[in-house]
Amino acid sequence: MxxxxxxxxxxxxxxxxxxxxxxxxxxxxxxxxxxxxxKIVVNLGPQHPSTHGVLRLVLELEGEKVTEVRPVIGYLHTGIEKNLEYRNWTQGTTFVTRADYLAPLFNEAGYVLAVEKLLGIEDEITERAKTIRVLFMELNRISSHLVWLGTTGLELGAISMMLYGFREREYILDVFEETSGLRMNHAYFRPGGVAQDIPDSAIKKIRDFLVYMPKKLKEYEAMLNGQVIWHQRTQGVGVLDVTGCLALGVTGPVLRAAGLAWDLRKTMPYSGYENYEFDVPTATTSDVWGRYLVRIAEIRESLKIVEQALDKLRPGPIFVSDKKIAWPAQLAVGLDGMGNSLEHVAKIMGQSMESLIHHFKLVTEGFRVPPGQVYVGIEHPRGELGVHAVSDGGTHPYRVHMRDPSFVNLQAIPAMAEGALLADVIAGGASLDPVMGGCDR
Amino acid sequence: MSIEPTNPEQSTGGVPVNAEPVGADIDAPAQVPPNPRKGMFGITGSGDVSGFGGLVRRAPEVVSTPKPYGGYFDEVTDALEEAYPGFADAIEKVVVDRGQLTLHIKAERIAEVAQIMRDDESLRFELCSSLSAVDYLNSDPRRFHVVYELTSMTYRRRVRLEVAVADGVTVPSVTSVYPTADWHERETYDMYGVIFTGHPNLTRILMPDDWEGHPQRKDYPLGGVPVEYKGAEIPPPDQRRVYQ
Structure with a gap:
């Protein structure tokens, strides 16, 4: 022997x-x-704290070197697209908002923009509704990036970053709750406008947040930018250049950190983004460090947009005037705690039988959407969120497909991690910011 | 004179009045004969989902848009025609609807067309944004329409390619042109059962490996179980009485 x-x-x-x-x-x-x-094969996940939800990675290792990564997804598949086909167009927002749970307002925005394009009413959306949408999307972008910063910090050893990130996110969720009644999964954007107007108390909170957040950003940078461990865990890790990004369909901060300033808010504007002044931050390092810099800079740009949106906010209707589409949108909190429009209830229950019939038809049956198909792409915190909506002329979607950026970006994990160390798989995967709710839908 | 009870099987007047409930024994749960009604007022087959039976919804016919298409659409189609010799044969229809261009392409040509769309200097659709399918059951014999959303970052344009295939007909994979289509094609296979030839690893992606059937097909039921709420039972969404 x-x-x-x-x-x-x-x-x-x-x-x-x-x-x-x-x-x-x-x-x-x-x-x-x-x-x-x-070689040994290691199964990482689906229940592992550092894989961002129920992502499973099957790794082939030679010592600590990763030779092959095989991502396995589908553990959070909830059939949102199938379910949409059995509900009316307005009820669809309640479903799509639950896909990517860290960016619910973007799911709603993509969906309602597609429905509005099918209806041909993009030009009739009121200025105030558009401004509120931009305002809320940008706040949501900040909250989503804060969760990314927090969880990535946690995974790379900066645990206090997680506490800070979630603390600041709470301010934004308070604003959402104040306006829509829900912290997450708001179903706030509706085809034709937004569910209810933004209260003055929420606007005050946003103003306070605009003062508060820049200070906190400086604190994050003071903590992380010069931190040697943070440098070593991020710089030169998970490299993916522009060619790789485009081949694998990777968009969003990962693509911008590789140097290509591709941001749909600038390149193919929607919801009036062409009227706001902001920059598209880029980096050239193509690594996790660059993605960190881009996301921090994007939070600053979003704050700029939020401020401009607040200044643009003028009184006015928040729903299209067409009563065949518009739900009662001036809601007040009723005795049961639910949103009610007292004026509207008085009208349909006491004054006008026709209004009651119309209300009943609109709420139970919904509106019809002319047949056809559209694809709408918006800039989600993680990249391009595309919604392909098909109508056959009925009151229900015939087919809605969500091109979720988490789904597409996750394909890049093998390209970033193979040949690197096991610890860099976590850093690289985290830098893609995958949210499995959106990935699996 | 006694009145003989009529035999339901012999009567020609449909459902007899006062038909005896089946299984009406003491302590036994009432058994009501199954209700064949589908729409709100028993309307079936009209294609109307409202349940009110007033309107017949016909399958929308997709027709070619006449030239000029407007915008950049003419440039894109002209450039493709110039770069691709088989244009007339491969392109079935050119449709412009709601400001979006759709090229309907023969299934067997899709990979060639995608290659030219990506590589030609005046087209340059570098990114395949999305790939999915739609099931046009009963309205198109080629029921599955695979849809490719291409984005040109150079020219800031979008184009949709659409391929129609019958059940069991294969589609060439575009993964060699757009590697990002890998998971999209797996998802489309998983959800619709469309087979992409030349795909490196066409397996299920969202559903479990041993799942039977393809859930997004229109003839695949939504499923679900009845839910009891305060004593009343609410059937699953696809079995409710109205608005199916």
Whole structure:
């Protein structure tokens, strides 16, 4: 077995014990067990705290070096697209908002923009509704980036970053709750406008947040920018250049960190983004560090847009005037805690039978959408969110497909991680910011 | 004179009045004969989802848009025609609707067309944004329409390619042109059962590996179980009485 002079062996009650004194480790292990020198396969997830939800990675390792990564998804598939086909167009917002749960307003925005394009009413959306949408999308972008910063910090060893990120996000969720009644999964954007007007108290909170957040951003940077461990865990890690990004369909901060300033808010504007002044931050390092810099800079740009949107906000209707589409949108909190429009209830219940019929038809049956198909792409915090909506002329969607950026970006994990160390798989995967709710839908 | 009870099987007047409930035994749960009604007022087959039966919804016919298409659409189609010799044969229809251009392409040509769309200097659709399918069951014999959303970052343009295939007909994979289509094609296979030839690893992606059927097909039921709420039972969404 072992050649003399390398390892001596003796039998004990626990089994055979080798005493190794120098020599080539491979030679020794090969003699004992030829299999132990081969690659090992490690299953990471789907229930692992550092895989961002129920992502499963099957890794083939040679020592600590990763030779092959195979992402396995589908653990959070909830059939949102199928379910949409059994509800009316307005009810659809309640479903799509639950796909990517960290950016619910973007799911809604993509969906309602597609429905509005199918209806041909994009030009009739009121200025105030558009401004509120931009305002809320940008706040949502900040909250989503804060969760990214927090969870990535947690995974790379900066645990306090997680506490800070979630603390600041709470301010934004308060604003959402104040306006839509819900912290997450708002169903706030509706085809034709937004569900209800933004209260003055929420506007005050946003103004306070605009003062508060820049200070906190400086704190984050003071903590992370010069941190040696943060540098070592991020710089030169998870590299993916522009060619790789485009081949694999990767968009959003990952693409911008590779140097291409592709942002749909600028390149194919929607919801009036062409009227706001902001920059598209880029980096040239193509690594996790660059993605961190881009996201921090994007939070600053979003704050700029939020401020401009607040200044643009003028009183006015928040829903299209067409009563065949518009739900009652001036809601007040009723005795049961639910949103009600007292004026509207008084009208349909006490004054006008026709209004009651119309209300009943609109709410239970919904409106009809002319047949056809559209694709709408918007800039989601993680990249391009595309909604392909098909109508056959009925009151229900015939087909809605969501091109979720998490789904597409996750394909890039093998390209970033193969050949690197096991620890860099976590850093690279985290830098894509995958949210499995959106990925699996 | 006694009145003989009429035998339901012999009467020609449909459902007899006062038909005896089946299984009406003491302590036994009432068994009501299944209700064949589908729409709100028993209207079926009209294609009308409102349940009110007033309107017949016909399958929308997709027709070619006459030239000029307007915008950049003419430039795109002209450039493709120039760069691709098989244009007349491969392109079935050119449709401009709601400011978006759709090229309907023969299934067997899709990979060639995608290659030219990506590589030609005046087209340059570098990014395949999305790939999915739509099931036009009963309205098109080639029921599955695979839809490719291409984006040109150079020219800031979008184009949709559409391919129609019948059940069981294969579509060439575009993964060699757009590697990002890998997961999209797997998802489309998983949800619709469309087979992409030349795909490196066409397996299920969202559903479990041993799942039977393809859930997004129109003839695949939504499923679900009835839910009891305060004593009343609410059937699953696709079995409710109205608005199917």
């Amino acid at each position: 072992t050649s003399p002079g390398y390892a001596t062996e003796r039998e004990t009650t626990e089994g055979r014990v080798f005493t190794v004194t120098g020599g080539d480790w491979d030679t020794i292990t090969n003699n004992i067990d030829p299999l132990s020198n081969e």
